[in-house]
Amino acid sequence: MSSRPSPPVSALLVRARSLACALPLEHVIETLRPLAVHRVAGAPRSVLGLSIVRGAAVPVVDLGGLLGGSGLAALARFVTVRAGARTAALAVEAVLGVRALDASLVERLPPLLQTDGAAGVESMLTLDAELVLVLRAARLVPEEAWRLVETRETGA
Numbered sequence: 001m002s003s004r005p006s007p008p009v010s011a012l013l014v015r016a017r018s019l020a021c022a023l024p025l026e027h028v029i030e031t032l033r034p035l036a037v038h039r040v041a042g043a044p045r046s047v048l049g050l051s052i053v054r055g056a057a058v059p060v061v062d063l064g065g066l067l068g069g070s071g072l073a074a075l076a077r078f079v080t081v082r083a084g085a086r087t088a089a090l091a092v093e094a095v096l097g098v099r100a101l102d103a104s105l106v107e108r109l110p111p112l113l114q115t116d117g118a119a120g121v122e123s124m125l126t127l128d129a130e131l132v133l134v135l136r137a138a139r140l141v142p143e144e145a146w147r148l149v150e151t152r153e154t155g156a
Contacts, residue, residue, distance in 0.1 A: 008100035014079060015094040017069025020132045022101060027137035029080040031095050040148050047145040051089055053080055059145040063090045081137040088141045
């Protein structure tokens, strides 16, 4: 019995500081121009604050800052994603387009990179001679940020 190759995974490619990242399309809601961000006291460093997207308060995460990318952030786009049952906005420098990623090229993270700091990184691959981090949307927003959104929504 021969094993069938895994089908390609469609992903949105983005640039977050110096990092190329892939977000599986099943988690992506939309891309949009940055909206006003309201800073929230006590938010983790990578959380820029809250923004009102389609009538709901969502945390805005500096994706490059979260992943430890280098350089200054010139945030040009928001990518809204499904993070489990919640919605978050990822602030990125550029949206590079949609690509079908060959599942055979995706590699598990080496143990050294399997840390809390890489909680949103599921795997990696090389694409056009560049390292691409494949992200897991449900793990990109720190739990403290969700608590801030819930507190804001309940008015507590």
